[in-house]
Amino acid sequence: MSEFEPKVVAFVCNWCTYAGADLTGTSRIKYATNVRIVRFPCTGRIDYMLLMKSFAEGVDGIIVSGCHPNDCHYTSGNFQARRRWIVFRNLCDFMGIDIRRIQFSWVSAAEGAKWADVVNTTVTTIRELGPYTDYKKVANYFEKEVSHG
Amino acid sequence: MSRIGVFVCHCGENISATVNCQKVAETASGYEGVVHSVDYKYMCSDPGQTLIKQAIKDKNLTGVVVAACSPRMHEPTFRKACNEGGLNPFMCEMANLREHCSWVHDKGDLTTEKAIDVVRTQVEKVKRNQPLTDIKVPVTKTALVIGGGIAGIQTSLDIANCGHKVILIEKDPSIGGHMSQLSETFPTLDCSQCILTPRMVEVAQHPNITLYTYAELESLDGFIGNFTAKIRKKAKSIDEKLCTGCGLCTTKCPTKKIPSEFNEGLGFRPAVYVPFPQAVPNIPVIDRINCTYYIKGKCKVCEKVCPTKAIVFDQEDEIIEVAVGAIVVATGFGIKQPDFFPEYGYGKYPDVITGMQFERLASASGPTFGEIKRPSDGQVPKKIVFIACAGSRDEAKGIPYCSKICCMYTAKHAMLYQHKVHGGESTVFYMDIRAAGKNYEEFVRRAIEEDTVKYVRGRVSRVYEKNGKLIVKGVDTLLGAMPVEIEADMVVLATAGVANPGAEELAQKLHISYDGYKFFAESHPKLKPIETNTGGIMVAGACQSIRDIPESVSMASGAAVKVACLFSQNELTREPLIAVVNRCAAPLYSTCVGCFLCQSACPYQAIEREEIKDRSGKLIKSIAKVNPGLCQGCGTCVAFCRSRSIDIQGYTHDQVYNEVMALLNEY
Amino acid sequence: MVLGIYPGCSLKGSSREYTESVLAVAKAFDIEIKEILDWNCCGATAAHNLSKELALALPARILALAENQGLDEIVVPCAACYSRLSGTQHELNQHPELKSKVVEAIGMEYKGTVGILNIVQMIDKYITPNIESKIVKPFDHKLACYYGCLLVRPKEVLKFDREEDPQSMDTLMSKLGAKPIDWAFKTECCGAGLTMSRTKTVARLSGEIVKDAADRGAEAIIVACPMCHSNLDMRRKEINEYNDQKINIPVLYTTQAIGLAIGLDRESLGLQRHFVKVEI
Amino acid sequence: MSADTHHKTTKGLSGEVLEHTGVKVDKCYQCGKCTAGCPMASEMDLAPSYLLRMLQTGDAKLEEQVLRSFTIWVCLTCEMCYSRCPMSIDIPKMMDFLREKSMKEKKASKKAKEIIAFHKSFLSSIEKTGRLYELGLTLEYKARTMSIMQDVGVAPAMLSRGKLHILPELIKGRSAVSSIFDKTINKNKK
Numbered sequence A: 001m002s003e004f005e006p007k008v009v010a011f012v013c014n015w016c017t018y019a020g021a022d023l024t025g026t027s028r029i030k031y032a033t034n035v036r037i038v039r040f041p042c043t044g045r046i047d048y049m050l051l052m053k054s055f056a057e058g059v060d061g062i063i064v065s066g067c068h069p070n071d072c073h074y075t076s077g078n079f080q081a082r083r084r085w086i087v088f089r090n091l092c093d094f095m096g097i098d099i100r101r102i103q104f105s106w107v108s109a110a111e112g113a114k115w116a117d118v119v120n121t122t123v124t125t126i127r128e129l130g131p132y133t134d135y136k137k138v139a140n141y142f143e144k145e146v147s148h149g
Numbered sequence B: 001m002s003r004i005g006v007f008v009c010h011c012g013e014n015i016s017a018t019v020n021c022q023k024v025a026e027t028a029s030g031y032e033g034v035v036h037s038v039d040y041k042y043m044c045s046d047p048g049q050t051l052i053k054q055a056i057k058d059k060n061l062t063g064v065v066v067a068a069c070s071p072r073m074h075e076p077t078f079r080k081a082c083n084e085g086g087l088n089p090f091m092c093e094m095a096n097l098r099e100h101c102s103w104v105h106d107k108g109d110l111t112t113e114k115a116i117d118v119v120r121t122q123v124e125k126v127k128r129n130q131p132l133t134d135i136k137v138p139v140t141k142t143a144l145v146i147g148g149g150i151a152g153i154q155t156s157l158d159i160a161n162c163g164h165k166v167i168l169i170e171k172d173p174s175i176g177g178h179m180s181q182l183s184e185t186f187p188t189l190d191c192s193q194c195i196l197t198p199r200m201v202e203v204a205q206h207p208n209i210t211l212y213t214y215a216e217l218e219s220l221d222g223f224i225g226n227f228t229a230k231i232r233k234k235a236k237s238i239d240e241k242l243c244t245g246c247g248l249c250t251t252k253c254p255t256k257k258i259p260s261e262f263n264e265g266l267g268f269r270p271a272v273y274v275p276f277p278q279a280v281p282n283i284p285v286i287d288r289i290n291c292t293y294y295i296k297g298k299c300k301v302c303e304k305v306c307p308t309k310a311i312v313f314d315q316e317d318e319i320i321e322v323a324v325g326a327i328v329v330a331t332g333f334g335i336k337q338p339d340f341f342p343e344y345g346y347g348k349y350p351d352v353i354t355g356m357q358f359e360r361l362a363s364a365s366g367p368t369f370g371e372i373k374r375p376s377d378g379q380v381p382k383k384i385v386f387i388a389c390a391g392s393r394d395e396a397k398g399i400p401y402c403s404k405i406c407c408m409y410t411a412k413h414a415m416l417y418q419h420k421v422h423g424g425e426s427t428v429f430y431m432d433i434r435a436a437g438k439n440y441e442e443f444v445r446r447a448i449e450e451d452t453v454k455y456v457r458g459r460v461s462r463v464y465e466k467n468g469k470l471i472v473k474g475v476d477t478l479l480g481a482m483p484v485e486i487e488a489d490m491v492v493l494a495t496a497g498v499a500n501p502g503a504e505e506l507a508q509k510l511h512i513s514y515d516g517y518k519f520f521a522e523s524h525p526k527l528k529p530i531e532t533n534t535g536g537i538m539v540a541g542a543c544q545s546i547r548d549i550p551e552s553v554s555m556a557s558g559a560a561v562k563v564a565c566l567f568s569q570n571e572l573t574r575e576p577l578i579a580v581v582n583r584c585a586a587p588l589y590s591t592c593v594g595c596f597l598c599q600s601a602c603p604y605q606a607i608e609r610e611e612i613k614d615r616s617g618k619l620i621k622s623i624a625k626v627n628p629g630l631c632q633g634c635g636t637c638v639a640f641c642r643s644r645s646i647d648i649q650g651y652t653h654d655q656v657y658n659e660v661m662a663l664l665n666e667y
Numbered sequence C: 001m002v003l004g005i006y007p008g009c010s011l012k013g014s015s016r017e018y019t020e021s022v023l024a025v026a027k028a029f030d031i032e033i034k035e036i037l038d039w040n041c042c043g044a045t046a047a048h049n050l051s052k053e054l055a056l057a058l059p060a061r062i063l064a065l066a067e068n069q070g071l072d073e074i075v076v077p078c079a080a081c082y083s084r085l086s087g088t089q090h091e092l093n094q095h096p097e098l099k100s101k102v103v104e105a106i107g108m109e110y111k112g113t114v115g116i117l118n119i120v121q122m123i124d125k126y127i128t129p130n131i132e133s134k135i136v137k138p139f140d141h142k143l144a145c146y147y148g149c150l151l152v153r154p155k156e157v158l159k160f161d162r163e164e165d166p167q168s169m170d171t172l173m174s175k176l177g178a179k180p181i182d183w184a185f186k187t188e189c190c191g192a193g194l195t196m197s198r199t200k201t202v203a204r205l206s207g208e209i210v211k212d213a214a215d216r217g218a219e220a221i222i223v224a225c226p227m228c229h230s231n232l233d234m235r236r237k238e239i240n241e242y243n244d245q246k247i248n249i250p251v252l253y254t255t256q257a258i259g260l261a262i263g264l265d266r267e268s269l270g271l272q273r274h275f276v277k278v279e280i
Numbered sequence D: 001m002s003a004d005t006h007h008k009t010t011k012g013l014s015g016e017v018l019e020h021t022g023v024k025v026d027k028c029y030q031c032g033k034c035t036a037g038c039p040m041a042s043e044m045d046l047a048p049s050y051l052l053r054m055l056q057t058g059d060a061k062l063e064e065q066v067l068r069s070f071t072i073w074v075c076l077t078c079e080m081c082y083s084r085c086p087m088s089i090d091i092p093k094m095m096d097f098l099r100e101k102s103m104k105e106k107k108a109s110k111k112a113k114e115i116i117a118f119h120k121s122f123l124s125s126i127e128k129t130g131r132l133y134e135l136g137l138t139l140e141y142k143a144r145t146m147s148i149m150q151d152v153g154v155a156p157a158m159l160s161r162g163k164l165h166i167l168p169e170l171i172k173g174r175s176a177v178s179s180i181f182d183k184t185i186n187k188n189k190k
């Protein structure tokens, strides 16, 4: 296959988006194969350093998706995630990562079709942006600044 | 050294039709640490589970990956199987090859590649799993029931009869819900009040039930077995202990012309009122928005006439806090109101009414004492038209679903009309007749065959008024789409049932999910229709989707059983997927620096301070400590901790990090 | 205040009095009206009955002309033309591929940015705010406001008033001191483009409309479209034959009603041109 | 790419309708609300909802009947059906397409002779002058339909009220307009 196949990782919460993606399956709605789902208890758990690290390791795009505002299974985890996301955005800019490579969305347990949509749009966007190649920069940053466990 | 077993499931053909399961198993067998890798037709079947147990013993497995359906479906199954095979249940992970792979992709190499990737991530994760033990938490054996319609009443009585305490809260002045407004009920045509009232009284008198009417949930904290609910008891302006229910105040109140909610605006009530004569409790409330005293500071007639001095104008809302172990939500449904049908003139022509208004007209205790009369001039309608699916099954109006009960109540209405108005003519415009319950089809046939109700298959386009008649323009699609025009005296709309207006807000307070129409979401549409995704919270009745009485009652009893099951245990076991702050040897004790960022982030106030002292009692450092009873395992704290001192079991840094890296290295 | 106008063919011919009244009222309110130069016919029903591309290209040329002549906003007094122009703008905004085809056909630049107002919107925006002080003779009559089909439908495109039982004209007429009646045929079709080819049909459809208005005691029918006007007014003979009843209620344009209320001369409003005598 | 693989395509006339107008015939669940409100239903040979049902079958014979129907020509495009359809089916848009196709394939109903003649006269007036020349239209229409006597009463009355012009108004951009005709409706002629 000559066409560029983006690597997309989705960090999703267990209660809304993971369940929503399950519903996409039960409803047999098809979407692009490019995505790999990693389950978290809540978007509040998602550590943005892990997103950075993923870019450093060569992912082309990332989806972060959880419950709608006010619908968080844990009251407010998604708000916290949102708050940190704003800080993280700036870091991304600083690191030269195109913000469009990270898709932040809300997909509830009832939104099977929306999940397929989110995946397909993200894959299309990333396909247009092309492969992510600046990872060395991020990797260097990690060498210098962040020690991970 | 890890010894991992991988089990790839075909799910009949659900997975194997698009994923090459054999290849997945073969590839996995080559991973470092994998000592056993097989594929099998049905992993969750008995022989499938035996396969796992046997392999644990034979191969001395330290971890298991089942590559099958969603963990939301079968994780408990396989963890249990591992446990029975002698492996700690938390040493088992599932790779989702069905919902997230075979069902959403076409057959092909890319799909199989994805399956292989997903299995690899779980192998890397499970290598880093730690054996964990379940957490035990106590159970408060009191249930909170929200909503006092037939569903809430039934569930309260069932739980109470199991010997447990129940707190029932109802937002209106009386319990009874929509059922108390009905005249007679399908499919048996027995009188609604006659069968409901005894149950309402039973609720009021049951020693295990505490009833708060005119009360709403203010907030909810805690978790299964251990909730704390704050309840707002809205001020009734009446001292319930003093009031004897004599009713003097309601008869003497000079403000009499307030449209009665109970009669759907077809009658009036005073400002101090009991919604209907059989109300439970039979204690009035003052409607402060309409009471002259609250508006103008003058009147107080009720206070003067009350023999027991029960009127308290300056009463305030009271907030009480209760500890409960389980919750049943039974808040029912709502009915679409005016302006939704401009083409049918609802809200404009008084003789175009809703089904619920018809119930009130047909009810012996209603504004016309059971006689069917036109609201406009009190005449008995000689020709009546019923319009089914009014608003339902109508994408353009935003309600694509079928409201389920209206076919049946429309047949009932037409029947009641024929019984009450001799020589009257009734026509039902319908699209399909949905009568799939016990004795339902027979009921509809009776309306058509014995009570001569005319059924016309087609939708009505418009209703307008001319010379005191309502002109109904419909169509008979069974006659090659022939336009039909009827001059009717009255039109009844089988208005769409919708979620309760406050449903979304309530769901957010309870942290339960709801669907696109704001009906509360069940945990599984078939196998867990009563539980929500939040442990300890059940749903019953029409708040989950429009339901008729038999269904609401069955669900309510089902919910009661779920609660009783919970209360049959003295302790609950909870998954130990919670946060822990690391501890290490002295002199460091923990990498935690005591910044307590985690504490401020935790939505459950689960993080406490722990003081580490030396032998002499001197404080060495303050560090964070997680209260395992309170922690829900959301992980918010983890993302906040800069020194990586707090971690969440089951989703540790180490696990998640390697899961992702496993993905990227080969992908 | 300069406002473009697309009069459309009927306003230049059979509905001259509509143009006259629009201009007279605009003048009274100091609105400068500039006709789009060299405009062509929008194609009306005929074009979109026979060719979709033609039905888009003709209005597109008009809108392009308005753009090129520096007009940001135009009023289209004919409801049918309004519907064609708005529909075209909507369709071309939604479908870029159609847009490029059409641009090719008209051979002009087209952006699709001109604001399009129907007569009621124009009045609401520029006249109603200053109307009260100008009323010299309150239009104290029972009126049936007739919207017809194309002023409010389809709402996806026009986003104006509600489709069932619209209110904008009624509100406007109340401001003139009139009493709009509640009646049943506000948005029923008058037969529109079939006026010549199926006169009987038009007599039936318009006949029901006129009869309901008369039955409910209206003294006049108020319209905002020259097609409605010609069907309800010029076809009155056929209508009366259909109803087997002589109904004499006149049919006035909104602008004529305003003109009368603010005391404009009847001639300047073209009332003498109506088939059914205007005696109110 | 598998993103779109669940999208099915429909064949036959309903497929063409979908392709050209975006109207999905299969969404219609035959409630009949369109017919019930259609001002022309009583004069149609196929009620609007009935016509939709015929298209749903995909049966070539029924499709032919649709293209030859009188219905598509008497539809007034009044948008009543569309505004009330619970499934938001844009029937008038579909009718436009069916008319155009019926015309192209020379299947237009004989009963619609006058209606089509009127449309043609109308367009020919525009094609020639850029605008509608009402007197010319009336005369041409009468010539096309041989209905010389119709409307003789109205014309003088119109003239006397200043409502008919004896001479056509010609616009400067006449050639621009006729070139629009060449590039659209006439492009497949000649």
Ligand SMILES: Cc1cc2nc3c(=O)[nH]c(=O)nc-3n(C[C@H](O)[C@H](O)[C@H](O)COP(=O)(O)OP(=O)(O)OC[C@H]3O[C@@H](n4cnc5c(N)ncnc54)[C@H](O)[C@@H]3O)c2cc1C
Residues within 6 Å of the ligand: B146, B147, B148, B149, B150, B151, B152, B169, B170, B171, B172, B174, B175, B176, B177, B178, B179, B182, B184, B185, B186, B187, B215, B216, B217, B330, B331, B332, B333, B334, B335, B355, B356, B359, B405, B409, B412, B500, B502, B506, B540, B541, B542, B543, B547, B548, B549, B550, B552
């Ligand atoms: C016109 C009509 C006719 C019908 N006829 C029949 C029939 O003949 N036979 C039949 O089987 N079914 C019939 N039904 C259906 C029947 O009404 C329902 O099945 C039944 O009422 C559902 O009961 P419920 O307890 O779930 O909800 P509801 O009756 O809606 O009760 C919900 C209760 O919760 C309360 N509540 C809501 N929100 C809150 C809150 N936030 N906090 C506290 N309390 C709250 C409400 O005040 C209400 O008392 C009919 C329905 C209609 C509309």
Ligand SMILES: Cc1cc2nc3c(=O)[nH]c(=O)nc-3n(C[C@H](O)[C@H](O)[C@H](O)COP(=O)(O)OP(=O)(O)OC[C@H]3O[C@@H](n4cnc5c(N)ncnc54)[C@H](O)[C@@H]3O)c2cc1C
Residues within 6 Å of the ligand: B526
């Ligand atoms: C063709 C078909 C397709 C269906 N598809 C769906 C679907 O897609 N979705 C859905 O929700 N539902 C579906 N259903 C309905 C579904 O099968 C039933 O809802 C469900 O099986 C009912 O479960 P049950 O336990 O009540 O009865 P059953 O499944 O009938 O189980 C009753 C059991 O009791 C045993 N039994 C009977 N008598 C005795 C006795 N005297 N002593 C001891 N044991 C006894 C029987 O052997 C049997 O094992 C379908 C049904 C059919 C026929």
Ligand code: SF4
Residues within 6 Å of the ligand: B009, B010, B011, B012, B014, B041, B042, B043, B044, B045, B068, B069, B070, B073, B074, B098
């Ligand atoms: S384990 Fe899951 S995937 Fe396998 S057979 Fe059972 S349900 Fe199907």
Ligand code: SF4
Residues within 6 Å of the ligand: B238, B242, B243, B244, B245, B246, B247, B248, B249, B250, B284, B305, B306, B307, B308, B309, B310, B311
């Ligand atoms: S008069 Fe007093 S005691 Fe009687 S019902 Fe009213 S409040 Fe209660």
Ligand code: SF4
Residues within 6 Å of the ligand: B252, B253, B254, B255, B270, B271, B272, B286, B290, B291, B292, B293, B294, B298, B299, B300, B301, B302, B303
């Ligand atoms: S104060 Fe007066 S108006 Fe208010 S409830 Fe009492 S009697 Fe009625």
Ligand code: SF4
Residues within 6 Å of the ligand: B388, B389, B390, B392, B393, B401, B402, B403, B404, B405, B406, B407, B408, B432, B433, B434, B494
């Ligand atoms: S139950 Fe019957 S009337 Fe009600 S929405 Fe469904 S089909 Fe329509």
Ligand code: SF4
Residues within 6 Å of the ligand: B581, B591, B592, B593, B594, B595, B596, B597, B598, B599, B623, B624, B640, B641, B642, B643, B644, B645, B646
């Ligand atoms: S955030 Fe981390 S370092 Fe700070 S108190 Fe919590 S566990 Fe300790």
Ligand code: SF4
Residues within 6 Å of the ligand: B578, B579, B601, B602, B603, B604, B605, B606, B607, B626, B630, B631, B632, B633, B634, B635, B636, B637, B638, B648
């Ligand atoms: S995981 Fe952390 S933030 Fe979440 S509840 Fe537990 S201690 Fe609080």
Ligand code: SF4
Residues within 6 Å of the ligand: D027, D028, D029, D030, D031, D032, D033, D034, D035, D048, D049, D052, D081, D084, D085, D086, D087, D088, D089, D091
């Ligand atoms: S109204 Fe819409 S859904 Fe109903 S028959 Fe007509 S086109 Fe079909």
Ligand code: SF4
Residues within 6 Å of the ligand: D034, D037, D038, D039, D040, D041, D048, D074, D075, D076, D077, D078, D079, D080, D081, D082, D091, D092, D095
């Ligand atoms: S647009 Fe045509 S089909 Fe639809 S209601 Fe009007 S005349 Fe009938």
